[in-house]
Amino acid sequence: MKKNIPFLAIEGRSSSYYSLLALLGAFILASLGAFYYMEHHGHYVTGMSNQIVWGIPHVFAVFLIVAASGILNVASISSAFNKKAYKPLARLSALAAIALLAGGLMILVLDLGRPERLVIAMTYYNLKSIFAWNMLLYNGFFAIVIIYLWTMMQRNLGKYTRIAGTAAFLWRLALTTGTGSIFGFIVARQGYDAAIMAPMFVIMSFSFGLAIYILILMASYNWTDRPLGDAIFNRLKNLLGVFVAAVLYFVTVYHLTNLYEAQHHDFEMFILKDGGIYTQLFWVGQIIIGGIIPLIIFYTPSLAKSRGLVGFGALLVIIGGLIQVYGIIIGGQAFPMTIFPGKEVIETTFADGAIATYIPTLAETLLGLGGFAVALFLIAFCVKIMDFLPASLADKDVDPHYKAS
């Protein structure tokens, strides 16, 4: 039995480490500035309207929240499914889950019309609302993952790690199901009214979360000169490939189901064929950039050898994922919902029957990016003050029997 790999905080004294914190800090400040600007004037300074009520901040927020639960998967594989090779990766996974969720929620809260009333949302719950359920799920997620981390990081609590890890895993499934249901339960809108939304969000979370995890792992091991062997790296890369393919499968089923139902035909034509920017985003952004190119990179042996290319593939998964969430949130609202089936609206003062336009403003985008910055800042800061990262992920330490293929 090999010895456990020690965890060690990073030194974090180099100028490049501080530059990283400063850069992320600048993004956070910019997003707070954007928040102040939007809050001071009101939402008229954003691209949002009474037609597109959720804009780019929600795209970033939903992406981060979905990715947060997905990034916990790495830890779940080690604790709930007892895969030894993933043990060293678990702490960072749980930390990143908390950080990403915090980033996502920050965006969501700062985009509210009355953010100062958040306390109402935290003290009163309308239990029929999926939103209220989600708030309970988010708060519970923080609590459970922190306990889970605690059992991992305090020596004598190790025996509880499996229970805590399993609880966290089940909780995260509920959380992403809840996030997907925010959209899936909206019966009025042709783009959302589908129960498959919830499982699709779960599989999306696997993919987005792991892509972010791989990039964080690569960056932190590169910048701290710690070894990151092929044994663990290729495992993660192959797993990401499976998840990306699974997302493509779910997207296919979702659209096939819609194509089968006559009342959703118009929406499908909009997304797949005639929707202009939304059609382009779907085919080029979501399918090709976020799906097919990464799959080619991950599964072509000559390409997959290059760490840089695999990292680029993971980045494409993230970009494609953001585009996918954009398509779901913005595209779903831009498509005019059917208020009068069988009738054509020939005159209205409220854009009924017309495709809504949405152009994100700088402030909204900065607010969204700020969520990413908060998440990354938390991770960069925490790996310095506590022992989250294994000292080495070299092949000989992870799996002595590993042979390069």
Place this chain on the structure above:
Amino acid sequence: MTQPVNTKETTTDLYRRQFLGKTAAAAGFALAPGMLLTEIAHAKPADEAVSDKNRWGLLINTNKCGSGCTACVTACQTENGWGELNHSEEHSRASQKAVWIRKVKLKDKQTGHVQSLPLMCQHCEHPPCVDVCPTGASFKRKDGIVLVDKHICIGCRYCMMACPYKARSFIHEALQNQKVHSPRGKGTVESCTMCVHRVDNDGTPACVEACNAEGHQAMYFGDLKDSNSAISKELAKNGGQQIRADLDLNTGVRYQGL
């Protein structure tokens, strides 16, 4: 408005109630017994809570609704202080300005039949906006009127996502000079209130009043639970459909000739 505040409401209302009771009883003898029931059902003392004995509703006859007539919209704007007339929301783009009620002209894809109708909050019995609201700000009164409690609305706009009629608007900027009976402000969501401040005082919504004044008589307002009300009688006689009846929301606003 400058009169001193009356601190002895309980007594006043007691008198008022007794008075009303007596008049109604007298009227009951003089007129048809149905009138008696209607009068008592309508005259709610000011200090009494609304109840589920009533369900307020609207009925709109699209065949009588004047194509190009916007009297109901203008009346609503004047009454509740939104829209062009009130010089509020001057920063907001057209797509950001509040719309409580709008006129829509429809053409049937099969028959080519063209019709015109006003569209506003449908005051559903099972309102999706109430279901999704995390704080309970979006709520339905016992008498069926769906409202936003702006005191606790956090401006998340989930109700706007969920409403099948796009009946709700979000306020994108600070407002001034609101009507006293119709408070509205930045960062909260709002929609048709069925002129709840009038209804609570035995009044009729401004849109209905304007439609009648215009001579179209296309709109009825009344108690759907009172089988003797004009609206119930008209519904019983000539029927009335719901918009998106497939969603089973049992709307309080019904249409004829849809």
Place this chain on the structure above:
Amino acid sequence: MLSRKTIISTLAGVFVLLPMIAQASDLLPTVPKAKAKANPETLCIRDVKVMRKNHMNFIMHKRDETMRKGIRTKKDSLAECISCHISKDKSGNYASFGDDKHFCSSCHNHVAVKIDCFDCHNDKPTAASKTGSTLK
């Protein structure tokens, strides 16, 4: 939304300090007089001391009664507070909320307690709706 505790403790602090700084009366806010004495004995609809201490609770209670239950009586209605307590500013117009001459602001400015009532409610009396909107 203000926590009740904050308001109460702030106001309580002001009242405790009142006797000590009674001499320096220019430090105290000038609260505009009401237009009419709602009740000759209590001056306001309740005893002034009770109102100063508890007005927020009365208004909050009334708010929910009106909003949720449709009870539109005059007592504790914000519109009635405004119409009786409104005063004019220097140029003879109704004072706006935020102006020291506005009844609510005269005290709230002084104790720096932020309220959001007038984000939505009109801070001045306006002509009532023609039909049915007058309070009973």
